[in-house]
Amino acid sequence: MLHIVNKSPLTSGTLESCLSTMVDGGDVLLIEDAVYAATAGSAFESKLTAAMGRCKVHVLMPDLEARGLGDRLLAGVSSVDYAGFVALTVSNKNCQSWL
Amino acid sequence: MSDNKKFMFVNRKAPYGTIYALESLEVVLITAAFDQDVSLAFLDDGVYQLKKGMQTKGIEIKNFSPTYRALEDYDVEKLYVEKEAMEARGLNEDDFIVGVTVLSRAEMGKLMDEQDVVLSF
Numbered sequence: 001m002l003h004i005v006n007k008s009p010l011t012s013g014t015l016e017s018c019l020s021t022m023v024d025g026g027d028v029l030l031i032e033d034a035v036y037a038a039t040a041g042s043a044f045e046s047k048l049t050a051a052m053g054r055c056k057v058h059v060l061m062p063d064l065e066a067r068g069l070g071d072r073l074l075a076g077v078s079s080v081d082y083a084g085f086v087a088l089t090v091s092n093k094n095c096q097s098w099l
Numbered sequence: 100m101s102d103n104k105k106f107m108f109v110n111r112k113a114p115y116g117t118i119y120a121l122e123s124l125e126v127v128l129i130t131a132a133f134d135q136d137v138s139l140a141f142l143d144d145g146v147y148q149l150k151k152g153m154q155t156k157g158i159e160i161k162n163f164s165p166t167y168r169a170l171e172d173y174d175v176e177k178l179y180v181e182k183e184a185m186e187a188r189g190l191n192e193d194d195f196i197v198g199v200t201v202l203s204r205a206e207m208g209k210l211m212d213e214q215d216v217v218l219s220f
Contacts, residue, residue, distance in 0.1 A: 008113050008144050010187060033116030036147065041189015062157025066115055068150035068164075072189070081157075 002092035006032040009044040014098040024054040031060040104215040110145035123220035131173035138177040149195040
């Protein structure tokens with residue numbers, strides 16, 4: 001299953017809700033302000049690193065680059081473009097957007 | 100002048116995900132035109148607004164961050180960044196597109212308390 005998150009992890013609880021709800025082995029796609037979760041040095045780094053042990057984390061690269069952080073992507077996070085976003089929605093049987 | 104008031108713009112939202120950052124900047128420029136004492140405060144995710152190196156072509160939204168560098172031409176020179184928020188996001192002063200004064204959260208609260216008008220974004 002694909003989980004899509006679009007809120008900053010330090011001002012919203014949506015990413016934590018997502019990570020604590022989802023079953024192991026799923027895909028998490030960080031878009032818009034959620035991309036901050038995948039930046040090195042963020043206070044959320046350890047939580048995301050822990051999640052990467054049981055699910056696949058992706059970040060929408062155009063959103064990270066727009067925020068001036070394209071060079072701070074956490075190791076182990078997969079970067080996708082818009083075509084990759086579509087591919088994730090196609091390869092998963094269903095999808096939840098944590099609005 | 101006697102009717103000069105202290106205005107503070109409190110910015111707490113990341114850029115692009117919502118319209119708050121851009122709207123704040125627009126109102127700052129309007130206020131500056133009326134020759135007031137203007138301060139900009141960047142707290143919480145608002146510190147991300149000043150990150151250098153934004154490349155917004157991919158999301159097809161205008162990169163408005165260079166406007167922060169133009170603020171000094173409007174005599175808006177008081178930019179304050181909250182230290183704790185900056186550090187929690189893995190940022191330091193060199194990451195910002197413009198020179199800022201870094202204040203602790205307590206110092207920021209005191210400065211906020213001294214204002215005549217606080218505008219929240």
